[in-house]
Amino acid sequence: MTPRAPAPPVRSRPPRTGPVRPFDFPSFVSSTLPNGLHLRVARMSRLPLVTVGVVLDAGESLLPDVQGGLAVLTGAALEGGTDRRSGPELAEALEGIGASLSVHTGWDATTVSLTCLADRMSEALGLLAEALLQPAFPPEEVARIRNQRLAALRQRRMDPGTLADDAAAHFFFADTVPYHRPLSGTPESLEKVGPEEVRSFAAGRYRPSGSGLVVVGDVDVGEVQTLARRWFGGWEGEPPLGEAFPEEPRSRERRIVVVDRPGAVQSEIRIGQIGASRGSPHYFPLKVFNTVLGGAFTSRLMLNLREKQGFTYGARSRFAFRRKAGPFVISTAVGTGVTAPAVREALWEVGNLVEEGPTPREVEQARDFIAGVFPLQLETTGQVAARISELLVYGYPDDFLRGYRDRVREVSPQAALAAGRAVLRPTEMVVVVVGDAGQVQGPLQELGLGPVEVASPY
Amino acid sequence: MLNVPTERHRLSNGLRVTLSVDPSSPIVGVNLWYAVGSRNERPGRTGFAHLFEHMMFQGSENVPKNRHFELIEGAGGSLNASTWFDRTNYYETLPSHHLELALWLESDRMGWMLPAMTPEKLENQQQVVMNERRQRYDNQPYGDWDERMQALVFPPAHPYHHPVIGSMEDIGAATLEDVADFSRTFYVPNNAVLTLAGDIDPSRALAMVERHFGAIPAGGPLPPIPGSTALPAVIGGTVREEVVENVPLPRVYLGVRAPSVKDPAFQVAEVASTVLGTGRSSRLYRSLVREKEVAKDVMAYLFPLETGASLLLFWITGYPGSDPGALERALLEEVEGLASVSRQEMDRAVAMTETHLVREIQQVGERADLLSMFGQIFDDPGRLNTEVERLRSVTRGEVQDFAGAFLGPENRALLTYLPGGSR
Numbered sequence: 001m002t003p004r005a006p007a008p009p010v011r012s013r014p015p016r017t018g019p020v021r022p023f024d025f026p027s028f029v030s031s032t033l034p035n036g037l038h039l040r041v042a043r044m045s046r047l048p049l050v051t052v053g054v055v056l057d058a059g060e061s062l063l064p065d066v067q068g069g070l071a072v073l074t075g076a077a078l079e080g081g082t083d084r085r086s087g088p089e090l091a092e093a094l095e096g097i098g099a100s101l102s103v104h105t106g107w108d109a110t111t112v113s114l115t116c117l118a119d120r121m122s123e124a125l126g127l128l129a130e131a132l133l134q135p136a137f138p139p140e141e142v143a144r145i146r147n148q149r150l151a152a153l154r155q156r157r158m159d160p161g162t163l164a165d166d167a168a169a170h171f172f173f174a175d176t177v178p179y180h181r182p183l184s185g186t187p188e189s190l191e192k193v194g195p196e197e198v199r200s201f202a203a204g205r206y207r208p209s210g211s212g213l214v215v216v217g218d219v220d221v222g223e224v225q226t227l228a229r230r231w232f233g234g235w236e237g238e239p240p241l242g243e244a245f246p247e248e249p250r251s252r253e254r255r256i257v258v259v260d261r262p263g264a265v266q267s268e269i270r271i272g273q274i275g276a277s278r279g280s281p282h283y284f285p286l287k288v289f290n291t292v293l294g295g296a297f298t299s300r301l302m303l304n305l306r307e308k309q310g311f312t313y314g315a316r317s318r319f320a321f322r323r324k325a326g327p328f329v330i331s332t333a334v335g336t337g338v339t340a341p342a343v344r345e346a347l348w349e350v351g352n353l354v355e356e357g358p359t360p361r362e363v364e365q366a367r368d369f370i371a372g373v374f375p376l377q378l379e380t381t382g383q384v385a386a387r388i389s390e391l392l393v394y395g396y397p398d399d400f401l402r403g404y405r406d407r408v409r410e411v412s413p414q415a416a417l418a419a420g421r422a423v424l425r426p427t428e429m430v431v432v433v434v435g436d437a438g439q440v441q442g443p444l445q446e447l448g449l450g451p452v453e454v455a456s457p458y
Numbered sequence: 459m460l461n462v463p464t465e466r467h468r469l470s471n472g473l474r475v476t477l478s479v480d481p482s483s484p485i486v487g488v489n490l491w492y493a494v495g496s497r498n499e500r501p502g503r504t505g506f507a508h509l510f511e512h513m514m515f516q517g518s519e520n521v522p523k524n525r526h527f528e529l530i531e532g533a534g535g536s537l538n539a540s541t542w543f544d545r546t547n548y549y550e551t552l553p554s555h556h557l558e559l560a561l562w563l564e565s566d567r568m569g570w571m572l573p574a575m576t577p578e579k580l581e582n583q584q585q586v587v588m589n590e591r592r593q594r595y596d597n598q599p600y601g602d603w604d605e606r607m608q609a610l611v612f613p614p615a616h617p618y619h620h621p622v623i624g625s626m627e628d629i630g631a632a633t634l635e636d637v638a639d640f641s642r643t644f645y646v647p648n649n650a651v652l653t654l655a656g657d658i659d660p661s662r663a664l665a666m667v668e669r670h671f672g673a674i675p676a677g678g679p680l681p682p683i684p685g686s687t688a689l690p691a692v693i694g695g696t697v698r699e700e701v702v703e704n705v706p707l708p709r710v711y712l713g714v715r716a717p718s719v720k721d722p723a724f725q726v727a728e729v730a731s732t733v734l735g736t737g738r739s740s741r742l743y744r745s746l747v748r749e750k751e752v753a754k755d756v757m758a759y760l761f762p763l764e765t766g767a768s769l770l771l772f773w774i775t776g777y778p779g780s781d782p783g784a785l786e787r788a789l790l791e792e793v794e795g796l797a798s799v800s801r802q803e804m805d806r807a808v809a810m811t812e813t814h815l816v817r818e819i820q821q822v823g824e825r826a827d828l829l830s831m832f833g834q835i836f837d838d839p840g841r842l843n844t845e846v847e848r849l850r851s852v853t854r855g856e857v858q859d860f861a862g863a864f865l866g867p868e869n870r871a872l873l874t875y876l877p878g879g880s881r
Contacts, residue, residue: 372534
């Protein structure tokens with residue numbers, strides 16, 4: 001094969017870059033209402049949009065296992081309506097201004113937000129306040145939404161990818177750590193919570209003191225401050241402190257577990273351990289270390305398992321940085337017949353990287369990637385609001401994101417390796433395979449990593 | 459009314475270029491739409507357009523394997539591509555001072571891809587794509603719904619009859635000669651639209667485009683789409699398929715032939731689809747999820763397609779033990795009920811669509827993709843700015859007529875999944 005036209009000489013190497021234009025995290029104005037509600041307002045005026053959101057100290061990790069899923073259920077049940085409007089009336093009011101209530105409950109917080117055209121901001125703030133301050137939680141709506149959540153759990157258990165995620169969390173964390181269970185609870189725990197528990201959770205935790213009201217968009221700061229006082233000024237109270245829990249693994253020895261899915265054409269593989277917390281001194285070096293291992297398209301896992309071996313459509317690794325150390329997990333889905341070699345290669349890559357460290361070139365590439373894509377992740381009012389909410393949840397200073405790119409660029413190859421070694425223990429990592437046990441157990445056994453346990457789908 | 463700026467150019471080799479300036483953040487979205495997709499595949503080569511998209515990342519004359527990803531990620535950019543029925547798009551968003559890097563990479567694989575192709579690379583990507591199929595279709599509950607639904611809604615001779623991913627057999631059958639043919643036929647400047655959106659200087663950007671793409675020769679005339687693209691407006695009856703598989707919950711899919719995206723009636727279908735299935739005030743959510751509690755979730759989505767018809771799709775997921783017949787009846791009752799619609803519902807639907815669109819175009823990558831789409835389909839990227847007005851001008855009568863003409867028993871494909879089976 002010959003090219004259709006001779007390439008001009010200029011083509012043989014990448015072009016030079018143009019002049020760099022500066023970028024910084026959008027500035028925002030901070031204040032606190034007399035009831036303790038933190039107000040954060042950022043002006044982004046490129047398009048006539050606004051995102052308004054309230055971030056609450058109402059995450060799942062506050063709950064004991066017997067109430068697992070209650071925080072998620074409570075957030076979802078906000079759609080049941082308010083003291084003034086039924087569920088359908090609330091939906092019509094919101095959607096009439098082109099908005100819809102978006103509730104996100106994680107381990108560390110619940111965020112309730114909506115986005116609409118900026119000229120509807122006053123109505124949006126009013127509806128957000130009504131939904132949060134006067135939720136009705138009608139028993140029939142709570143029961144219906146609980147049924148939806150129960151059915152969703154059933155879907156999670158029959159989807160090999162989410163089943164593998166949940167199984168990995170179970171085998172990484174001891175029962176004393178809430179992260180061992182699925183975020184949205186279990187059928188057993190959800191069966192035990194109803195309208196009473198939902199009301200009491202919201203009454204205790206949907207409180208202004210320490211919570212945040214975040215407004216980002218084409219707005220006037222003074223007007224937002226006035227509206228915030230009008231709609232949220234009468235809200236009162238402070239959520240109680242949550243109880244501490246340990247960072248305890250289920251086991252300190254490697255375990256290899258196959259969750260049996262007879263006849264599966266692929267194996268979902270998860271390899272990992274307990275990772276690191278948001279406040280870890282290794283936070284930035286670990287981001288760089290993980291980017292080299294499995295956090296980008298050009299990472300070692302992707303280049304080996306996909307581009308070299310053709311075992312998979314994708315392979316990645318990730319730290320879930322939470323208030324406490326969340327999981328570190330390598331994820332991939334491979335053809336059943338190459339399950340054992342894929343596990344071997346993934347373990348070799350993480351072991352080798354912890355042993356020998358990333359090259360200076362890889363660290364430079366990873367730093368440039370993380371620092372470079374930072375502005376790409378801050379294009380929308382919703383993205384900026386989410387980052388400002390994180391500052392409140394994790395207690396970062398207001399200027400934390402302004403220095404973010406510099407802190408990434410300061411990470412040296414030595415610091416990245418030291419962080420990887422401080423946190424990761426490849427010889428103790430748990431291996432979870434959701435696949436056809438009859439076909440994968442023998443080859444996994446032959447890898448000589450240790451005994452292979454078979455669990456039935458649970 | 460939106461005012462996304464658009465400046466249009468055409469190179470002498472036929473490449474259409476749209477520039478959309480927005481200096482508010484120092485980033486730029488680069489987006490290329492090629493008017494080629496699964497509709498252009500010949501028999502025995504289903505899935506080839508998508509496999510070819512994978513090969514586009516395997517290097518070109520001046521770019522070794524993996525270098526494309528390394529250069530873009532090292533520049534602090536993100537990138538990807540996707541293959542669809544009528545088109546394949548390639549895109550990167552990156553810091554604006556790296557704009558020329560993206561243009562160099564995109565032009566090198568448009569004009570000088572073939573010298574870098576090897577049997578090893580093809581075999582590797584065949585394995586990757588087979589695993590993509592396993593992951594998304596074969597090892598996923600309901601994963602093959604689109605394969606089954608397309609076969610029900612579109613006749614065997616129509617190019618939408620088969621799924622974009624293709625069959626395992628056809629993916630495995632592709633050769634380097636197929637790659638070369640496809641590149642020479644479809645990956646030519648006169649079959650593409652290039653959009654740059656974001657922090658650009660238009661005259662410098664245009665000079666860069668000319669420098670990198672200008673030497674690529676135009677291709678020949680495009681071959682006709684294989685098979686028969688002529689299609690009656692409706693399916694001509696109610697067709698059904700029932701699948702007993704290892705799925706968690708019963709689910710009913712309803713597929714409906716709808717007007718092509720080029721047809722003015724497409725906007726009517728959009729409003730109808732939104733009224734029925736978008737948001738918690740939509741008819742399906744309110745009736746089936748909230749009031750009757752027969753469904754765990756509902757969905758309506760209108761796939762914008764060019765060749766003969768679009769696909770309007772609904773799904774409704776039941777609860778454990780739900781009677782599938784009752785699910786189906788409840789869904790059809792609401793869909794037929796659109797024969798009567800209120801202005802308020804339509805206003806809500808347009809308001810939600812408007813917010814959605816403005817939210818999307820906050821991102822230069824999405825903006826560039828939409829401008830490419832309007833450029834490719836209508837030869838008018840500026841149409842993005844009047845999209846909401848077109849929806850707002852849809853009348854009650856039009857929605858009601860649409861319900862009568864398209865949502866009845868003569869235009870239904872019903873695909874039901876029931877829990878059971880061994881896996």
